[in-house]
Amino acid sequence: MLYAILIYETPDAFGQRGGKETDDYIGAWRAYYKSVVEAKIYAGGDPLDMPETATTVRQRDGKRLIQDGPYANTKEQLGGIMVLDLPSLDAALEWAARCPAASYGAVEVRPLSPGTHRKVTGSDQR
Secondary structure (H helix, E strand, O other): EEEEEEEOHHHHHHHHOOOOOOOOOHHHHHHHHHHHHHHOEEEEEEOOOOOOEEEEEEEOOOOOEEEOOOOOOOOOOEEEEEEOOOHHHHHEOOOOHHHHHOOOOOOEEEEEEHHHHHHHEEEEOO
16 A cells, blocks of 8 residues: 655754765765665655645635735644655554654655546556
């Protein structure tokens, strides 16, 4: 089953992205990425750019509303996603706990919805 690993980071964590490749922050992420690839469970994903680069769109009463910045104005913002192919929620929770962001931010685990995918696309293919 495919699980989305939604990675929430603090402003301080986002700031560490500009560090050297030898920094502990980058090293922890490299090790985590390497481990999911070596386990052959990595199905995709990428880090997101800084929250300030986000633009949120809403459509209300036929009008498009644009908001600069992320949807939620919270301490932690969505920093990236991974999609992992795992046999169970328990396995997904194990991998989420190993994610570096689990120690300074939050990691949400959510199953992908193949049933909704089929309804929207008319296909089982991704």
